[in-house]
Amino acid sequence: MREVTLQELKQLARDAYHDLWAGAKSMGRDVKLYMHWTAGDYDQTFDEYHVNITGDGRVWVSTDNLAEVKSATYMRNTGSVAITLCCALDAVSENNLGTYPPTEAQINAMAQVVCVLADALDLTIDLQRVMTHAEAADNKDGYPACAPYGPDTTVERWDLLVVHEGDARWSGGDVMRGNANWYRAQGLMREV
Numbered sequence: 706m707r708e709v710t711l712q713e714l715k716q717l718a719r720d721a722y723h724d725l726w727a728g729a730k731s732m733g734r735d736v737k738l739y740m741h742w743t744a745g746d747y748d749q750t751f752d753e754y755h756v757n758i759t760g761d762g763r764v765w766v767s768t769d770n771l772a773e774v775k776s777a778t779y780m781r782n783t784g785s786v787a788i789t790l791c792c793a794l795d796a797v798s799e800n801n802l803g804t805y806p807p808t809e810a811q812i813n814a815m816a817q818v819v820c821v822l823a824d825a826l827d828l829t830i831d832l833q834r835v836m837t838h839a840e841a842a843d844n845k846d847g848y849p850a851c852a853p854y855g856p857d858t859t860v861e862r863w864d865l866l867v868v869h870e871g872d873a874r875w876s877g878g879d880v881m882r883g884n885a886n887w888y889r890a891q892g893l894m895r896e897v
Contacts, residue, residue, distance in 0.1 A: 718825035724772035729784025741789040762810030780851040816884030838864035
C-alpha cells in the first residue's frame, strides 16, 4: 500500500485506460467506478480495493495497475476501479454507522478521487458509471450482473447507502456523485 497524490492517481488511471476499457467492453458495458467502505477503522486498509481513503482523507493505492481485477464488487470487478473509505466498523443501519462513520475529509476526498478518475477514464459521473456498493448490490444501474444482494433484498452489502447517520435512504450515491460533479463543474481537478 502506498500513498499517492491525486495527480499520481490520475496518471495511474491514464496508464490503465485501454486495459480497463477492454475489460469493460468484454462485459458489455462502460468502465465503472465502485465506491465502498471497508467496515473497519480509519487506518485499516485492504488490498481488495484499488484505492483506500483513510479517515484523514489521505489516498492510498494497493496496486500500480488500476486494471488489475480486484475482488471488491461481486460479479462486477472486470473493467472497474474499486474505491473505498476506511470506515464503518460496527455499522448496523443507516441510522447507526458504527464507531467509525465516514468523515468529512473522506467524503471530500472520495469526490475528488471520483472526479479525477472519471476525467482520466472519459466517464460521465452518473449512476450508470459511478456507483456505491449498495447500488451495485441491488443492480440499480439495470446491469444484471447477479442476483441482487443489497439493501432492498438480502442486505449483504449496503456500503454508502447513506454517508451520514439519519440521511435519506439511498442518498449516499447521489451525495458522492453530486460532490464529484461539483468538482468537475468548478474545473478544480483539471489542474491535477
